[in-house]
Amino acid sequence: xxxxxxxxxxxxxxxxxxxxxxxxxxxxxxxxKTIAAETFQVAAAVTRExxxxxxxxxxxxxxxxxxxxxxxxxxxxxxxxxKEIDTLGALNVTNGATxxxxxxxxxxxxxxxxxxxxxxxxxxxxxxxxxxANRGRRGAGNFAVVSGQIxxxxxxxxxxxxxxxxxxxNQNAGGIYPVGSVAGxxxxxxxxxxxxxxxxDVGRKGDGNGAGLVFMPYLMAESVQTIAEGxxxxxxxxxxxxxxxxxxxxxxxxxxxxxxSGHAA
Numbered sequence: 001x002x003x004x005x006x007x008x009x010x011x012x013x014x015x016x017x018x019x020x021x022x023x024x025x026x027x028x029x030x031x032x033k034t035i036a037a038e039t040f041q042v043a044a045a046v047t048r049e050x051x052x053x054x055x056x057x058x059x060x061x062x063x064x065x066x067x068x069x070x071x072x073x074x075x076x077x078x079x080x081x082x083k084e085i086d087t088l089g090a091l092n093v094t095n096g097a098t099x100x101x102x103x104x105x106x107x108x109x110x111x112x113x114x115x116x117x118x119x120x121x122x123x124x125x126x127x128x129x130x131x132x133a134n135r136g137r138r139g140a141g142n143f144a145v146v147s148g149q150i151x152x153x154x155x156x157x158x159x160x161x162x163x164x165x166x167x168x169x170n171q172n173a174g175g176i177y178p179v180g181s182v183a184g185x186x187x188x189x190x191x192x193x194x195x196x197x198x199x200x201d202v203g204r205k206g207d208g209n210g211a212g213l214v215f216m217p218y219l220m221a222e223s224v225q226t227i228a229e230g231x232x233x234x235x236x237x238x239x240x241x242x243x244x245x246x247x248x249x250x251x252x253x254x255x256x257x258x259x260x261s262g263h264a265a
Contacts, residue, residue: 089257128202211248
């Protein structure tokens with residue numbers, strides 16, 4: 001759909017015209033897309049001595065290694081998805097979406113200034129969510145991905161009473177991934193993004209019936225254990241196979257990227 005000014009749409013038929021005019025017909029066209037699963041894989045080995053020593057402390061060395069490898073795969077998949085969201089969000093702006101980038105001054109002013117700076121960031125996040133609804137026609141954005149510094153600024157306004165904004169931002173330093181939600185938009189902190197980064201990605205996670213990125217797992221974390229010949233040391237390999245698909249027409253309309261100046265992008 002395209003945005004139109006109020007009054008630019010056609011008026012309904014009069015009774016007489018409606019009685020004599022055939023219905024307009026809408027058809028259904030189906031499209032198919034071939035998907036190939038991609039692979040992430042990682043492996044690690046432990047020595048027999050490590051297995052023996054850790055066992056004395058009640059630690060299963062092989063299980064610990066498998067947990068670390070699974071976490072490594074998860075972090076890699078997360079980074080891949082966030083990179084694609086960022087790319088599509090920038091493409092949406094290139095294709096005509098309003099660039100919501102703003103300037104709030106230097107980093108020092110961001111921390112030592114008034115809550116107005118945090119409010120401006122929140123307003124831009126909510127504007128991006130509504131702009132997604134305007135361009136994508138499937139609903140407003142419902143998540144945002146920010147850096148640690150932007151998350152700190154958002155957390156600082158949670159108790160701001162002079163101009164309150166409904167939010168459930170968690171101000172506990174131990175629970176910052178996600179940090180909470182603001183007016184229906186869940187805010188996440190990307191641990192791999194530079195702390196000072198001013199890049200903010202806003203998107204909409206749909207119900208699978210609209211355009212956007214779709215994560216299609218085939219094997220999330222298949223683990224295989226072997227014993228190395230010669231040393232007889234155990235080795236663990238973990239593999240993940242999946243497809244990250246840009247589904248539907250114009251999937252970029254479900255994401256929006258903007259930056260806050262005064263932060264290293």
